Amino acid sequence: MKTAVCPGSFDPITMGHLDIISRASKLFGSVVVLVSVNAAKNAAFTLEERVALARKATEHLPNVRVDSFDGLLVDYLRGLGDCAIVKGLRAMSDFEYEFQMALANKKLYDGAETIFLAAGADHMYLSSSLVKQIAHFGGDISGFVPDTILEEIQRRLSPGR
Numbered sequence: 001m002k003t004a005v006c007p008g009s010f011d012p013i014t015m016g017h018l019d020i021i022s023r024a025s026k027l028f029g030s031v032v033v034l035v036s037v038n039a040a041k042n043a044a045f046t047l048e049e050r051v052a053l054a055r056k057a058t059e060h061l062p063n064v065r066v067d068s069f070d071g072l073l074v075d076y077l078r079g080l081g082d083c084a085i086v087k088g089l090r091a092m093s094d095f096e097y098e099f100q101m102a103l104a105n106k107k108l109y110d111g112a113e114t115i116f117l118a119a120g121a122d123h124m125y126l127s128s129s130l131v132k133q134i135a136h137f138g139g140d141i142s143g144f145v146p147d148t149i150l151e152e153i154q155r156r157l158s159p160g161r
């Protein structure tokens with residue numbers, strides 16, 4: 001069965017990401033959470049930290065594994081074989097950016113379709129940036145990130161609080 005690749009910065013992984021990943025794990029034989037580099041963003045967590053957090057957050061999902069790749073997504077996909085890119089769409093504001101990436105990836109590599117899952121109603125507003133801002137000022141991010149990695153994220157993002 002096809003593999004779903006869920007690419008993203010995951011800086012850090014949120015409940016919104018986890019919702020998409022766990023729903024993809026029911027639709028596909030296996031899922032690769034691909035922690036990638038977005039050249040337009042300065043990450044707060046290192047690639048290794050983001051991978052470790054994503055692993056801990058998804059360890060209860062047996063057909064999900066976490067990998068990282070510092071290169072073009074399509075080059076990773078070429079090495080993987082039969083797969084689809086799965087991404088979450090929150091609102092119209094996501095659409096233009098995600099549509100651009102889907103079309104560019106398709107132009108670069110015809111071998112993988114992009115499939116969008118509608119974000120869960122509880123996660124429409126949620127983003128890694130929001131989590132980072134709230135945590136930075138000592139706000140409560142429980143419910144925004146998986147419980148298993150909550151303390152680690154709080155410690156890292158609001159160390160003095």
Ligand code: PNS
Binds near residue numbers: 036101102105
């Ligand atoms: O969570 P993000 O930051 O929206 O994810 C964007 C990401 C990391 C999936 C995208 O920037 C990406 O695919 N980066 C890898 C490099 C690449 O292939 N860039 C061209 C995308 S068309």
